[in-house]
Amino acid sequence: MSPDDSALRLVSAGNPAEAGDHADTGDHAERFRWFAPGTHITIRGLTKTFGDTVLYEDFDLDLPRGKVVSIFGPNGCGKSTLINMISGIMDYDAGTILFDGKTARETKIGYVFQNYREAGFPWLRAIDNIRYPLKFLRLTKAEQDARIEKLLASFNVSIDLNRYPYELSGGQQQLVSIMRALVIDPEVLFLDEPFSALDYEMTLFLRDKLQAVLTEMQVTSLLVSHDLDEAVELADEVLLLTRKPTSVAARIPFDAPRPRNAETTVTPEFIDVKTRSLEIFQREVRKP
Numbered sequence: 001m002s003p004d005d006s007a008l009r010l011v012s013a014g015n016p017a018e019a020g021d022h023a024d025t026g027d028h029a030e031r032f033r034w035f036a037p038g039t040h041i042t043i044r045g046l047t048k049t050f051g052d053t054v055l056y057e058d059f060d061l062d063l064p065r066g067k068v069v070s071i072f073g074p075n076g077c078g079k080s081t082l083i084n085m086i087s088g089i090m091d092y093d094a095g096t097i098l099f100d101g102k103t104a105r106e107t108k109i110g111y112v113f114q115n116y117r118e119a120g121f122p123w124l125r126a127i128d129n130i131r132y133p134l135k136f137l138r139l140t141k142a143e144q145d146a147r148i149e150k151l152l153a154s155f156n157v158s159i160d161l162n163r164y165p166y167e168l169s170g171g172q173q174q175l176v177s178i179m180r181a182l183v184i185d186p187e188v189l190f191l192d193e194p195f196s197a198l199d200y201e202m203t204l205f206l207r208d209k210l211q212a213v214l215t216e217m218q219v220t221s222l223l224v225s226h227d228l229d230e231a232v233e234l235a236d237e238v239l240l241l242t243r244k245p246t247s248v249a250a251r252i253p254f255d256a257p258r259p260r261n262a263e264t265t266v267t268p269e270f271i272d273v274k275t276r277s278l279e280i281f282q283r284e285v286r287k288p
């Protein structure tokens with residue numbers, strides 16, 4: 001990455017490498033001073049190994065503000081590991097990840113897990129599950145209620161939030177998980193295969209709801225999905241990863257107007273992005 005590249009510009013916030021949880025003196029500190037316009041998340045020199053397996057080595061990435069980036073790649077290439085490291089759930093061996101110069105700990109982060117059954121507190125009613133993260137924002141009860149009211153209005157769904165998770169369907173539980181992730185008004189939202197454990201009807205319903213709310217909130221979002229149609233339909237950009245050691249195979253923008261729906265998936269733009277993504281994916285999968 002060269003400072004002469006006109007697509008990059010100087011970071012104004014001091015020396016961000018010193019602010020990171022993983023600050024080091026490597027040359028990525030200098031690379032940190034340059035990033036693409038519109039960047040929210042900067043990743044430099046990220047390295048992660050599991051035993052003898054090098055998953056990421058000196059990995060750099062800029063992620064845009066207020067956009068949905070879908071991460072797609074071969075099985076086991078490290079999609080979940082990547083979003084877990086970025087979100088601060090998982091440690092890494094070297095490198096720096098910053099959100100506007102802040103660490104993950106200094107950033108409001110929402111996370112929606114694939115396994116909604118293990119994500120919620122079973123002893124709390126749905127409404128108290130949604131309310132739970134607000135306790136850490138030091139809001140008054142009235143402010144908390146206002147947040148929840150606004151969110152419910154955005155989703156415009158009628159489920160009985162006084163029920164316990166076990167009394168709700170899988171889709172309703174995942175809806176509660178999504179609302180819990182969004183109620184803090186996160187700066188960044190992570191979604192790891194959020195619909196893969198749901199039936200198709202519920203998947204389509206939740207996908208539409210999520211898309212509408214993300215469009216309204218303009219929150220920087222990273223989505224891992226194994227469903228290429230879903231990955232493209234929700235994305236402003238598809239980030240394709242290689243097999244491990246993992247690097248970026250391609251970044252394909254998709255700027256079809258929102259809301260997107262079944263009609264979007266038959267447009268030439270959608271088919272083009274999907275075809276190009278599939279070609280790159282298959283090329284990676286076939287590599288020896």
Ligand SMILES: Nc1ncnc2c1ncn2[C@@H]1O[C@H](COP(=O)(O)OP(=O)(O)OP(=O)(O)O)[C@@H](O)[C@H]1O
Binds near residue numbers: 055078079082
């Ligand atoms: N805690 C761990 N200990 C050891 N190896 C791990 C651990 N977590 C992940 N791995 C390995 O790292 C690699 C990447 O895993 P990860 O789940 O991030 O990939 P993925 O691209 O999300 O996978 P999939 O497409 O199957 O969902 C895999 O080979 C996996 O076995």
